[in-house]
Amino acid sequence: MATTSATLDIPRTPDVVWRLIGGFDSLPDWLPYIPHSELTEGGRVRRLTNQDGGVIIERLMAFDHVGRSYSYAIERAPFPVTGYLSTLAVRDVPGAPGTSRVEWSGTFTPAGVTDAEAESIFHAIYTEGLDALSGTLAA
Template sequence: MPRSYASAVLNATADEVWAYLRDFGNLADWMPGMQAGVIEDGGPGDRVGCVRRVWATGDSVFRERLAGLDDAGRSYWYQILEAPLPIRDARAHLRVAPVTGTGQAFVEWWGEFSADPGDEEAMDKTLSHGIYATGLDALARRFARRPGRT
């Protein structure tokens, strides 16, 4: 099962970044290429079991279920229920940790999936670079623009 991975250091504390990211329903607010998103039953975005639906450019739909949330560990993990990608049995994790020497936040985003052998390499690159790294770059820009930050 391939494992796609990306990480970044953000110019904010781990607690600040986690306070923002722990809302599973706000993906469309920070992820490039996402037009809108909702929690399907209208409940809170930090309730384990909730399903977020996000619409990407071109009306592609992603549906993902929050499988676990760990505030002490500043992480959550989720299952991808529906995606416009040739993947299956996909799950992903997002984790925020402090960089002790600088006070910044280290953010990791990774996932595992199954795909037909001919699609594995392309899907690994799509997830690692096109989704995870792109999203983390957007978060880095978001936190870099914050007043009082250098």
């Protein structure tokens, strides 16, 4: 099993950041790579469409509004992995009031690629996504 993560500190309170990213259907609000999201199954499954028209289906596995995190699994996507489980979380930064630490992490089993290649794909998605989040919040 492979794993990767990305973390970014943002000069906004955790509540402000969570209001933007905490909805399972909120990716189009802050992630330009995903311009469309549609919820099904009572909000437990999201059908994402990327900029190229590709479809990604993800299932919500855990949601903690108070703890400001959610975990999801990929059910269908053009990525060379299986068993994908990811968590997006917003944390307080000790000693830095008004600052949030956003953590995006995932575990998965590479399929037809090395661990390093699969980790590189998702590390890029996470870091580029967090950079987009920072830009959205700065606007």
